[in-house]
Amino acid sequence: MSTQSIEVPRVTPPLAAARPTYLMCPPRLYDVAYVINPWMAGNLHASSRERAAAQWHRLHQALIEVADVEVIDPQPGSPDMVFTANAGLERNGIVVLSSFFHPERQAEEQHFRRWFHHAGYTVLDVPRETPFEGEGDALFSPDGSCLWAGYGPRTTRESHHLLARAWNIDVVPLHLIDPRFYHLDTCFAPLADGYVMYYPAAFDAASIARIEAFYPTEKRIIVAEADAVHFACNAINIGHTIILNDISRELTARLEAARFHVVPVTLSEFLKAGGAAKCLVMRLSQPAETTSYSN
Numbered sequence: 001m002s003t004q005s006i007e008v009p010r011v012t013p014p015l016a017a018a019r020p021t022y023l024m025c026p027p028r029l030y031d032v033a034y035v036i037n038p039w040m041a042g043n044l045h046a047s048s049r050e051r052a053a054a055q056w057h058r059l060h061q062a063l064i065e066v067a068d069v070e071v072i073d074p075q076p077g078s079p080d081m082v083f084t085a086n087a088g089l090e091r092n093g094i095v096v097l098s099s100f101f102h103p104e105r106q107a108e109e110q111h112f113r114r115w116f117h118h119a120g121y122t123v124l125d126v127p128r129e130t131p132f133e134g135e136g137d138a139l140f141s142p143d144g145s146c147l148w149a150g151y152g153p154r155t156t157r158e159s160h161h162l163l164a165r166a167w168n169i170d171v172v173p174l175h176l177i178d179p180r181f182y183h184l185d186t187c188f189a190p191l192a193d194g195y196v197m198y199y200p201a202a203f204d205a206a207s208i209a210r211i212e213a214f215y216p217t218e219k220r221i222i223v224a225e226a227d228a229v230h231f232a233c234n235a236i237n238i239g240h241t242i243i244l245n246d247i248s249r250e251l252t253a254r255l256e257a258a259r260f261h262v263v264p265v266t267l268s269e270f271l272k273a274g275g276a277a278k279c280l281v282m283r284l285s286q287p288a289e290t291t292s293y294s295n
């Protein structure tokens, strides 16, 4: 029996491309200039701009092997702007702009707003009373069927309603309970082929139950504390490539057994501010989605 399928494009994003696109911000003005998470404590002004630049450059190099990269200029007074994952969350040409919990980062909002506006995105705002910290706390499942959204230290659970409405999508709330893992992308990474990599102790029991209800045991890649504190879960996954900070041989082997190609990039200078690979990029415009009809 022959089946004819018609590809019906849904919303076409303005920057749609065959390869995924990411937004990065060079670390020319990067600094640990205040303490808003446990990693920054004891690291005030302790990072080297030179080393940070070299590490960021290597991440950029690794990324452009498999993706396109857009760059936003850093701005004075916003030393954490390198962590573009916190600019907002984008899909189908709509950006829900972050409303930062800490005043220290709120100045970034205007810069990101301007960039998204110029790039042709529709920008949606989140009220100041219900903070939301972008892709740092909200991760689409690779098939786009649901949005995993963290809350607690930064993002409020109230802001999740706005995300659900923006994309008409199911939002699965995950409660973050360990101050070291204050953003969802520091302890949870949905991966290709239906895998997930996460650090369970960062979540409350109800959240773990939600993760386990979604992912069968053999698809769960559990990260031990020693790797979690090296930001192993803060991984960029593109197809079968995973770009992340240095991790243990055990975890590398586990990922390779799941047929991932692991690309380690040392990001020690950024760990001092509480971020690593995934924090330093923001995904732009998922490939245009298509729905197939058969007749």
Ligand code: ARG
Pocket: 036, 037, 040, 080, 083, 085, 086, 105, 135, 136, 137, 183, 185, 186, 273, 274, 275, 276, 278, 279, 280
């Ligand atoms: N110093 C930054 C902060 O505390 C680091 C942000 C890391 N970003 C992330 N997506 N986890 O806000």
